[in-house]
Amino acid sequence: MAVCCPLLQHEGERGEEARRFSLVLRAADELCPWVEPVALGSCTLPARGPSRFFGGEARLVDQLGAAVIGALDGAGPVQIGAADGLFAALLAARAGVIVPPGGSATFLSSWSLAVLRRPDLAVTLQRLGIHTLGQFAALPARHVLARFGGEAVLCHRVARAEVGELPGLRDPRIGHRLREVRGELPDVTPQAGFFGGTSAGDLRAAGAVARLQARLGPEAVLTGRLGEGRDPADRGRLVPWGSRPEGRHPGRAACRAPAPWPGRLPPPSPMVVLGDPLAAELVDRAGRPVRVGATGLLSDAPARLSIAGGPWRQVRGWAGPWPASERWWSGRRRRARLQVVDGGGEAVLLAAERGRWWLEGRYD
Amino acid sequence: MFVSTDQGGRAKPDLPAELAARARPVSTAASRLLPLPDALAALFPDGALRRGSTTLVAGSPGGGTTTLALALLSTVSAAGGWCAAVGVADPGVVAAVELGLDLRRVVFVPRPAGAWADATGELLGAVEAVVVRPPGAARPVAARRLAARARERRTALVVLVDHAGGWPFGPDVSLTVRDAEWEGVGEGHGHLQGRLAAVAAAARHPAASPAVHRLWLPSSDGSVAASPVCPASPTRSATTAPATTA
Incomplete structure (x- = not known):
């Protein structure tokens, strides 16, 4: 018996699909042991024992469907089907049918050759007028080997449900x-342990992270990743723990020295980087808003700063602006950054975009 | 090149000397101390962060407390230990790396909301050191329970508060950050190069006397450094770059 969740088959950036799928597996596992994941979004389970226990395959399908839909929590439809053999069972799930034992060859016969996912073989066979698995299965096995080679023999035996x-x-x-x-x-298994392995400390920490994610939600427990860019928010990001590492060598990005980017501010970097920048107001001595001109210079010396409508603070010193024209080729973003130290000795990182100031980070 | 399949007696490669020196403190299970960056060792009576101890880092927001608290984790993290930061909202990932933290072994729980004490309790015992910023003032019951759990599970607890009254339970070491001054920024020129701050360290340990240390939090490369300036006469210059003692 196979269970497929079509919307979980492709993993997005946040890794939500894999997490959901592990919940689906857990839900199915409670009904029946020996649930086996096949690929992301599909799993199999032996049908005979559980269906006898639940009183028939139709009952088992009902129970399983309800459990999986509960675990999916709205993440799309679920397909369940049963047949002999993995290949037939996955197609049965797609069709939503229960194929009786011994009926797989008949069930497979009407499917198109495309389901074998062997495009070259399918094209060759179609030129010979063979369009379905049934027609392919009807070919004598020894001729298949002679004409199409070993790979085709395997597909032929699958098509015959052997x-x-x-x-x-x-x-x-x-x-x-x-x-x-x-x-x-x-x-990051490959590099987490000190001697290349997984230490007891790694396992302890991973267990605590899993328990925290179960309690607070996967989005609440985060890990830092270094990226490329000028923005503090681009260069370092927080992503949910366990989300899919981008690139082929996730561990390497974390240890690599950051590449130089023109327009990037030198260290030290802000200790607090706001996920959602706060609106800020920066005015000169006369109370007029300070602007960044086309030449990349400030319209006047800033004198006072207010963040998110808060009280005005004196500006003691500032540095910049550093222009950062991101995606200059599409002309979409022109930004400039300013470091400001206020009268209380606190330093902040401001960004100007389209005539407005934003608080991007604090140097706490 | 051969691989030992025996899990118990796994053959360990000989480490380079400088790596072995850094690795020893956390890889030895019997060790009661966690390593600190050189610049911060003087703040603690043991010269290191004691497992199971509670350290209070207090100071006004924006004055360098977050930098100091996360810097306490940096050497532990770099030497292979796991660390966590609970309630530190919007931590700067790049700044954390500049401080010397290894992101692969740092767990961030930036907004635990009402569950900050539960989240901290869960991590105590699972990682080597936890920084926690309680939202507002912590209740005495929660504070005492966390301190007791840290001692029992042998995890260093670092509590980040705006003022020392924010943690109603006597810490083992209390660090107060004040008089923070940024260097390197003038009126429209330069860039932020470092922040010189005074850190008053007081330990419950009877042998230790309170002392004020001057530290770069952070220095011009983003790490923490001890200031060579004599504590009695802090000179402030807007133009000279801070020295980074290696």
């Missing part, structure tokens, strides 16, 4: 990915 597994159906990374989102592995 073999249930087709290479490429199972995602070899799924187990690792699920352990990652469950917190059973630290996020």
Whole structure:
């Protein structure tokens, strides 16, 4: 028996799909042991024992459907089907049918060759007038080997339902990915341990992170990632713990020295970087708003600063503005940054964009 | 090149000398101390962060308390230990890296809302050191429970508050940051290069006497450094770059 969640098959940047899928697996596992993930968004379970327990396959499908929909929490439809063999079972889930034992060959016969995901073979066969798995299965096995080679023989046996597994159906990374989102592995296995392995400390920390995520929600427990860019917010970001590392070598980005970017402010960087910048007002001695001109200079010396409508603070010193014309080729953003030290000795990072000032960071 | 399959007696490669010196304190389970950056060692009676102790970092917002609190974690993190920051909203990731933290082993829980004490309690024992900023004043019950749990689980607890009264339970070491002054910014020229601040350290330890240290929080490379300036005569110059003692 196979369960597919079509909306969970492709993982987005936040890793929400893998997390959801692990909840689906847990829900299915409560009904029946031996639930096995195949790839992201699909899993299989042995149907015979549980269906006898629940009183028939239709009852099991009902129970399983309700449990999975509960775990999906609105994240799209669920498809359940049963057939002999993994390949047929996944197609049965897609069609939403229960194929009786021994009926897989008949069930498969009407499907198009495209479901084999072997485009070259499908094109060749279509030129010969063979369009369905049934027509392909009807070819004599020895002729298939002679004309199309070993790979086609495997597909032929799958089409005849002699073999249930087709290479490429199972995602070899799924187990690792699920352990990652469950917190059973630290996020960056290859380099977390001191001697290249996973230490007891790593496992303890990962367990605590998983428990915190379960209690506060996955978005509440974060890890820092370094990126490229000029903005403090681009160069360093907080992402949910366990979300998919971008790039092929996630660990490497964290240890690499940041590349020089023109327009980037030298260290020290602001200790507080606001996820949502606050509106700020910066005025000169006469109370007029300070603007950044086309030449990249301030209209006048800033004298007072107010953040988010708060009280006015004297400006003791400032540095900049540093222009940062991001995406200059599309002319979308022209920004300038200013470091300001106020009368209380507190330093802030301001950004000017389209005539308005924003508080981007604090040097706390 | 051979690999030992025996988990118990796993053959460890010989480490380079400078790495071995940094790795020893946290890799030894029996150690009761966590390493600190050189500049901060003088603030503590043991010259290191004691496991299970509570450290209070107090000072007005914007005065460098967040920098000091996270700097206390930097050497632990760089040497392979896990750390966490609870309630530190919008932490600057780049600044944390400049301080020397290894992001791969730092857990941020920036907005635990009402669950800040629960979240901290969960992390005590799971990581080597936790920085927590309670929202407003912490209730005495919560403070005492967390301090007791830190001692029992042998995790260093660093509490970040606006003033010393914000934590109603006597800490082992109390650090107060004041007189912070930024260097390097004039009227429209230069750039922020460092912040010189006075850190008053007081320990419950009877042998330790309170002392005021002058520190760069941070220095011009983003890390913390001890100021070579004599505490009695702090000179302030807007143009000279702060010295970064390695």
